[in-house]
Amino acid sequence: VQLVESGGGSVQPGGSLRLSCTASGLRFDDYAMGWFRQAPGKEREGVSCTNWSGENKYYLKSVMARFTTSRDNAKNTLYLQIDNLDPEDTAMYFCAAGDYCELRGTLRDPKYWGKGTQVTVSP
Numbered sequence: 001v002q003l004v005e006s007g008g009g010s011v012q013p014g015g016s017l018r019l020s021c022t023a024s025g026l027r028f029d030d031y032a033m034g035w036f037r038q039a040p041g042k043e044r045e046g047v048s049c050t051n052w053s054g055e056n057k058y059y060l061k062s063v064m065a066r067f068t069t070s071r072d073n074a075k076n077t078l079y080l081q082i083d084n085l086d087p088e089d090t091a092m093y094f095c096a097a098g099d100y101c102e103l104r105g106t107l108r109d110p111k112y113w114g115k116g117t118q119v120t121v122s123p
Contacts, residue, residue: 001025001112003095008117015085015121021078021095021114028076029053032098034107035069035080037091037119044094046106048080060105063089085121092116 007019019035034049047060048069057069068081078095096110 001097003097003112003114005093005095005114005117008093008119010120010122011085012123013086013121016081016083017085017119019080019082019093019095019117019119021080023076023078023097026097026112028071028097029073031111032101032107033069033071033078034096034098034101034110035067035078036094036096036106036110037089038094038116039088039091042091046102046104047093048105049101049107050078051101056101058101058103058105064105082119085119087121089119090121092118 002024005021035047038044049058054071066083071078094116095114097112098107098110100108
């Protein structure tokens with residue numbers, strides 16, 4: 001199983017990024033998919049989760065106005081659109097595959113992880 005994130009980069013505050021996570025080696029539509037982030041010196045936190053079909057989406061409360069997750073099962077790809085980026089969004093962003101989403105916006109008991117893509121927001 002391989003999850004590969006892409007789309008990170010360095011942007012100015014107020015900018016946007018679209019992260020992608022492409023999966024291989026698993027039946028993508030068997031899994032709920034989540035995005036996590038980890039900032040320097042902080043614990044990893046779940047920011048969004050979507051069920052297998054993409055119909056149900058859940059977000060960390062503090063980001064739900066600016067983050068949008070989606071998935072394309074035909075392309076085995078998960079997306080995270082981040083708008084109005086803030087320096088506090090600076091982190092490594094990871095995708096993960098698992099069984100269930102939690103209402104608070106995280107994926108429960110992730111089974112597979114990607115290696116991450118870095119997002120840096122600075123003037």
